[in-house]
Amino acid sequence: MTRFPETRLRRNRRAPWLRAMVRETLCSPANLIWPIFVTEADEAEPIATMPGVSRHPLSALKGLAKEAESLGIPAIALFPNTPAGKRSDDGAEALNPDNLVCRAVAEIKAATDAVGVMTDVALDPYTSHGHDGIVDPAMRVLNDPTVEVLVGQALNQARAGADIVAPSDMMDGRVGAIRRALEAAGHTDTHIMAYSAKYASGFYGPFRDAVGAAGRLKGDKAGYQMDPANVREALREVALDVAEGADSVMVKPGLPYLDVVRAVAEAERLPVFAYCVSGEYAMVEAAVAQGMLERERVVPEMMTAFRRAGAAGILTYHAPFLARWLQR
Numbered sequence: 001m002t003r004f005p006e007t008r009l010r011r012n013r014r015a016p017w018l019r020a021m022v023r024e025t026l027c028s029p030a031n032l033i034w035p036i037f038v039t040e041a042d043e044a045e046p047i048a049t050m051p052g053v054s055r056h057p058l059s060a061l062k063g064l065a066k067e068a069e070s071l072g073i074p075a076i077a078l079f080p081n082t083p084a085g086k087r088s089d090d091g092a093e094a095l096n097p098d099n100l101v102c103r104a105v106a107e108i109k110a111a112t113d114a115v116g117v118m119t120d121v122a123l124d125p126y127t128s129h130g131h132d133g134i135v136d137p138a139m140r141v142l143n144d145p146t147v148e149v150l151v152g153q154a155l156n157q158a159r160a161g162a163d164i165v166a167p168s169d170m171m172d173g174r175v176g177a178i179r180r181a182l183e184a185a186g187h188t189d190t191h192i193m194a195y196s197a198k199y200a201s202g203f204y205g206p207f208r209d210a211v212g213a214a215g216r217l218k219g220d221k222a223g224y225q226m227d228p229a230n231v232r233e234a235l236r237e238v239a240l241d242v243a244e245g246a247d248s249v250m251v252k253p254g255l256p257y258l259d260v261v262r263a264v265a266e267a268e269r270l271p272v273f274a275y276c277v278s279g280e281y282a283m284v285e286a287a288v289a290q291g292m293l294e295r296e297r298v299v300p301e302m303m304t305a306f307r308r309a310g311a312a313g314i315l316t317y318h319a320p321f322l323a324r325w326l327q328r
């Protein structure tokens with residue numbers, strides 16, 4: 001190790017061209033996945049807790065898909081806000097081939113082949129109690145009966161044209177069960193992006209408003225989502241999902257869990273994605289609105305941090321903003 005003055009690290013920071021030459025982490029719109037909320041309504045519905053984000057009507061999806069394509073964003077993740085009348089204790093609407101998310105997939109597929117469509121496998125947008133699965137009278141989420149429904153939900157989405165199914169429910173064994181069912185049904189190319197290390201987090205609050213689950217949820221999700229204190233356990237979750245046939249894995253939330261992203265990226269050889277969740281988006285936008293932070297500074301910096309930690313890509317509500325910023 002040489003020392004000062006032979007070594008002056010500031011030499012490499014002297015000018016923009018030099019900083020560009022030695023930069024270790026690069027960001028591209030190809031590293032973004034854009035989560036989009038969908039409504040049965042005819043007009044866009046702004047989400048109060050996520051300033052700048054709306055639930056979109058089906059009629060808007062073609063335009064949004066074209067926008068993603070022109071921005072170089074490779075994939076859209078769809079989240080439906082199911083009308084109250086179609087929610088039930090067992091979340092059966094998830095199996096309806098004509099449900100909102102299936103129609104949304106079709107809209108995007110009809111608009112362009114250049115953008116991948118990802119759908120969430122979990123029952124919370126469809127249950128009257130807001131949990132991700134089937135519950136017993138004590139409101140415990142039952143693992144194996146839930147996995148059976150999730151398999152049906154994933155098949156329903158694959159049939160509708162989803163390119164990526166993303167189980168976000170945290171039931172044990174669901175990735176393997178979904179993989180076997182997809183193979184048996186001939187959906188051999190459907191990608192499974194497993195929400196492998198999904199934590200029981202307070203940062204999902206605005207999302208639950210967006211999909212209409214907030215007022216409904218009884219209790220919390222700590223019986224199936226992970227304890228924020230654990231990282232060794234995250235590696236076990238990931239290893240199981242890899243063995244069960246996941247094509248990529250995800251860590252969620254994002255910024256507070258970059259150590260988990262790093263650990264997973266080092267332990268495994270498949271792509272690792274990170275979800276910069278609704279509460280993280282809301283924090284940034286609240287600070288920007290009050291003049292406390294500059295969006296143009298902090299949002300690209302956050303993206304760089306995800307990539308530096310080892311994320312192949314980031315699911316973020318700032319995806320269109322970032323893609324424009326990167327293209328400028």
Ligand code: PBG
Binds near residue numbers: 120132207221278
């Ligand atoms: C549902 C699901 C959630 C998110 C993605 N899929 C919420 C939850 O688990 O309660 C959160 C996304 C966000 O907060 O942006 N299974």
